[in-house]
Amino acid sequence: MxxxxxxxxxxxxxxxxxxxxxxxxxxxxxxxxxxxxxxxxxxxxxxxxxxxxxxxxxxxxxxxxxxxxxxxxxxxxxxxxxxxxxxxxxxxxxxxxxxxxxxxxxxxxxxxxxxxxxxxxxxxxxxxxxxxxxxxxxxxxxxxxxxxxxxxxxxxxGQDGRVRPLDCSAGRLLAGQLMTENPHLSLRQVAKAASISPETARDVRNRLLSGAELVPSRRGRDAGQRTAEGAGPDRQPLNLVRSIGRQEPVIDRAVVIKRLMSDPALRYTDTGRNLLRLLSLHSHWANEWETIVDNVPAHCTGVVADLARQFAELWADFATRVPEHRLAS
Known part of the structure; x- marks a missing residue:
């Protein structure tokens, strides 16, 4: 919720x-x-x-x-x-x-x-x-x-409630200078010092490594923004759309979840609403995984990773038991 x-x-x-x-x-x-x-x-x-x-x-x-x-x-x-x-x-x-x-x-x-x-x-x-x-x-x-x-x-x-400048040129240049002078700074430290987002800091780092201009041209602005959102040349975003068998695509999760939410048998029962909240939570944040991964505090990574594995096991068990329950009933 x-x-x-x-x-x-x-x-x-x-x-x-x-x-x-x-x-x-x-x-x-x-x-x-x-x-x-x-x-x-x-x-x-x-x-x-x-x-x-x-x-x-x-x-x-x-x-x-x-x-x-x-x-x-x-x-x-x-x-x-x-x-x-x-x-x-x-x-x-x-x-x-x-x-x-x-x-x-x-x-x-x-x-x-x-x-x-x-x-x-x-x-x-x-x-x-x-x-x-x-x-x-x-x-x-x-x-x-x-x-x-x-x-x-x-x-x-922004979506997180923070105020961010539309023109990040000065912040990008400052971030490039900070990364050059101290390559051991984390993206979060650079982003905070330069008043830019961690995604923009990552794009600046990718541009430094590739020798590209730190400030994208107007023609390449859209492509640069997509890179800043986690699809840089040296790193691929988390693959949340997988294939089954011989490259058979998975049905769009967001569409499926929206259809489930219109089902009265789920929406108007307590257990159904709880299930829909869990499913919609994953769908709502699907495009934010890269940002979430990069912003987990260092002292929490072990605990968070362990919890993620435990929850993944719960979902895997759930996926196994649902068909069994349907057949038994």
């Missing part, structure tokens, strides 16, 4: 009159999926609480649940209130509908990214991408296309 979900779940659950709720303003351009509504209406268990923006009474998360409750003939529904501004309520609505539940269509996510790029111009492409479930490159294209979505010239706020 993410910190945002924990904050939401700490809010008290109250009974709300369905007639007082607003179902407008949803990030779903095509409106409700009535097949999904019927599936939820048929579920015997009580549906999870919805989330409502108190100031406008607009449903942030749970519009399908509201329609399912109406289909059952109910007049009230359990829910929690969100107290923030409308722009934040929309961001939360998009993020929750991307993270779980019936997945938003690609057109919905792109349209949401356009709105967020305008209302949150200080956010980095990665941060908008994390909320909307599209790639940072697509967000960058949207930002360039949408009028009025230009960000502050000097810096943006």
């Amino acid at each position: 993410t910190p945002e979900e924990e904050d939401i779940n700490r809010q008290p659950v109250v009974e709300m009159e369905i007639s007082s709720l607003q179902l407008t303003g949803s990030p779903r351009l095509a409106g409700a999926d009535m097949v999904h509504v019927e599936a939820m209406a048929a579920v015997q268990q009580e549906l999870p609480p919805i989330l409502v923006h108190r100031a406008t009474m607009r449903v942030i998360d749970g519009a399908h649940r509201v329609r399912a409750a109406l289909r059952r003939g109910e007049t009230t529904i359990a829910g929690r209130f969100f107290e923030g501004p409308e722009d934040e309520a929309f961001v939360l609505s998009v993020w929750l509908n991307v993270a779980h539940g019936l997945p938003l269509a690609l057109a919905d996510r792109k349209h949401a990214a356009e709105r967020i790029a305008v209302t949150h111009p200080q956010w980095s492409d990665r941060r908008v991408a994390a909320v909307t479930g599209i790639s940072p490159g697509t967000v960058a294209d949207i930002r360039r296309r949408v009028a009025g979505a230009s960000a502050p010239e000097s810096s943006r706020i």
Whole structure:
């Protein structure tokens, strides 16, 4: 469970009159999926609480649940209130509908990214991408296309909440100087001293080793950024997409997990929700493994590696026992 979900779940659950709720303003351009509504209406268990923006009474998360409750003939529904501004309520609505539940269509996510790029111009492409479930490159294209979505010239706020400069030229040059003068400095030490990210520091190191310019040209800026994210010439990122047998590709995990999240048999049971949280956690952070690996404190590496191995063994045992349990039942 993410910190945002924990904050939401700490809010008290109250009974709300369905007639007082607003179902407008949803990030779903095509409106409700009535097949999904019927599936939820048929579920015997009580549906999870919805989330409502108190100031406008607009449903942030749970519009399908509201329609399912109406289909059952109910007049009230359990829910929690969100107290923030409308722009934040929309961001939360998009993020929750991307993270779980019936997945938003690609057109919905792109349209949401356009709105967020305008209302949150200080956010980095990665941060908008994390909320909307599209790639940072697509967000960058949207930002360039949408009028009025230009960000502050000097810096943006990243996914981790840190403020980083848009132009890292000076930081790159300083990092190159530090690495040349003291090659034993770690990437984290160089990044901190030069006020750049560890990924950018890694790119500077790769460029030093290859003899390339420390500051990528404008034409090669996109390729340089991809290198800075962990795909440098002397190091390949962790391979999280593997093949089975004769180069048969594995189905996109994110797509599979989103489909599972729309399954009422999983979403509306405690054990099902716990399983979905575990699966979505891995999917959500799949693109961040390189950064996580490089930022494990040296004094914790042994313990973290041991825990990772233990959890890997648990998942392997789980993968073995699930088919056995299905056959036995």
